[in-house]
Amino acid sequence: MLLALLLAAPARAQEAPFPRSVVLPALQQAFTAIIERHLESAAPADMALWSLRGLGAVDTRLGTEVSNGRMRLSIDDRLLLEQPVPLSVPVPPPPGRPGPRQSSAEEPAAEALAGLLTRFYGAAWAASPLLQRAGTERMLQAGFDELFNHLDPYSRYVTADEALQARERRVGQSSLGLRLAAGRRGTVVIASLVPNGPAAEAGLREGDQLVSIDGYPVSARYITDAAELLEGLAGTEVTLVLRRGNQRHTVTLLRSAAPARALRVERQEGILWLRLTAFSSHTTETLSAVLNEAFAEPQPPRGVVLDLRGNRGGVLSQAMSVADAFLTGGPIASSLGRHPDSVRAWTAAGTDLSHSRPLVILVDGRTASSAEIVAAALSDRGRAAVVGSSTLGKGLIQIVIPLSNGAEVLISWSRVLAPQGWPVQGLGVQPTICTSLGLESVRMEMAQLSNGHAPRAAVLARLRAARPPVPASEVAALRATCPPAEERELDSEVAKALIDHPRLLATALSP
Known part of the structure; x- marks a missing residue:
């Protein structure tokens, strides 16, 4: 009996059933959000092709092509499935306003794409043991990874496990x-x-x-x-x-039991130095307390340096309220996207907690997102001089769309605009005084200030005139005027010089 078992042909592994009931609703929910809300629109044929090509990251034998309006999926050059792809996307009606009733021939784009991809995913699943072993989550993630690679650098699919752990x-x-x-x-x-x-x-x-x-x-x-x-x-x-x-x-x-401090405070020669490393849910509360305490003293600071070098951002609302802490009114930022709900404006409504004292902001090539929004707002409003280099240029706002399988998609649905209307995304913030070109360049810029001329006025005017979408050539040209660099001691020296000499700071802030 034992010999018979050993000589018997190995049984074929049972094929795992394709999880259509999981895949179809998740794709439909995700594509509904992407088509209606993503910052950029894309042809449905392209989205289908990108998503299906992503499966090649799991099984390299899978190949996809679109020709003459038809999509073909193959494995090892063997055709698995061929289907027509939708050629246009119906424009969704504005929120709250019913659109025309669609017939079965005018199936909503999200449903059409989800149904199409589910059929192709099912064919790939049946032919690929590698895909079956990887599982549903990996299959979906691979498809969305490739899709978002073509749409923007920050949208992404978050697996159910990731989403749960994050919560x-x-x-x-x-x-x-x-x-x-x-x-x-x-x-x-x-x-x-x-x-x-x-x-x-x-x-x-x-x-x-x-x-x-x-x-x-x-x-x-x-x-x-x-x-x-x-x-x-x-x-x-x-x-x-x-x-x-x-x-x-x-x-x-x-791992520390105490949360890391995001704000470091120093007082040197009458200048209040505030090093802010991230924007958390309590950033504004902490910063406001520090400013109120400092300016309640008998000898309040004669100037403030807000150091945002290396700050990668954080809670968006905190960026708006931090900027508000240095303004008495007027615009802070706005957002603009395809979806009506993505259009928003933020306005300062409080008092300047620094009592209009000279303000300098330090930035570098790692300053990003919420930190860039603060620097852009205070620079555009003429409240602060910015010292350092071009910042990262991350100015997109994401929304989180929960899916029926427990996963989420993070979708970039609007771009942040500075008070004067230029987009932070790609461009980043340009400094008033550039330190990344070296000491001699800084000396030349400071000499121009002494002569009553803002050395980078033309660059800043060009930046503030930019409107989305900004050509890549213009983005590169503007950023090349002050290349991104890591922080250096020269930044602080320039900041102190500007506060020590109010006339220089006033010239730097002049339009």
Whole structure:
């Protein structure tokens, strides 16, 4: 009997049934949001092609092409399925206003795309054991990854596990005193460190490449996974492998019980230095308390430096209220997208907590998102001089769309506009005084200020005249006037000089 069993042909593994009841509603919900709300519109044939080509990341034998209005899916050059693709997207009616009743021949675009892709996904699933082993979530993620690669750099599909963990745990990077960012060629790097945090105390440096976390390799494509791996209970350890130059380092960090401080305050020679490393839910409350206390003293500060270098952003509403803390009224920012609900304006309504004292903002090439919004608002309004280099240029707002499978899609649905109407996305903030070109360039710009001329007035005027969509050539040309760079001591020296000499600051702020 044993010999018979050994000689018997191996049984074929049972094919896993295609999870149509999971895939179809998730695709329909996601594409409904993308078609109606994403900042950019795309042809349905393109969206179908991009999504289906994403499956090749799971099984490289799968191939997709569109020709003469028909989509073809093959595996190892064997045709699996051929179907016509929709050629146009019905324009959805404005919210709250019913549109014309659609017949079955005018099936809504999201339903048509979801149905089409479900059929193709099913054919790929049946032919690919690799796809079956990867599972439904990986299949959906691969399709959306490729789709969003063509739409914008920040929209993404969040798996059910990721979404659950993000909702349940909010420790992670902040408890280690570091923030991650995507680096060159798909790497993950340390974007910023909190002074005296566990990572800084262990000798980590900004720019270090993160190779693995607790033995798991990391990549920029799945940077959220890397952030999730950093999360954990206070008092537990995490082991990082880092690359610095040609050397590798292994570091074990202890997760801190206390949340990392996002605001560092110093008082030097009558100047209040505020180093803000992130925008959390309590940033404005903390900053306001510091400003109120400082300006209630018998000898209040004669100037304020708001240091946003390395600040990668955070809570959008906090950016608006931080800018409001230095303004007495008027516009802070606005947002604009295809969907009517994406159009919004933020206006200052409070009092200037710095009592109109001279204000300088420090930025660098890592300053991003909410930090850029603050710098752009205060610069455009003539409230602050900006010192440093071109910032990152991340000015898109995302919304979260929950899906029936527990996952989420994060969709970029509007772009942030500075008070004078130019888009932060791509362009970033241009400084009033550029330090990234070196000491001699700074000396020349400061000399022009002394002679009553704002050295970068023409560049700032060109920036503020830009309107979306800004040609890539114009983006590159403007950013080349002050290339992105990491922070340097020269930034602080220029900031102090501007506050020490109010006439220079007034010239720098002149239109």
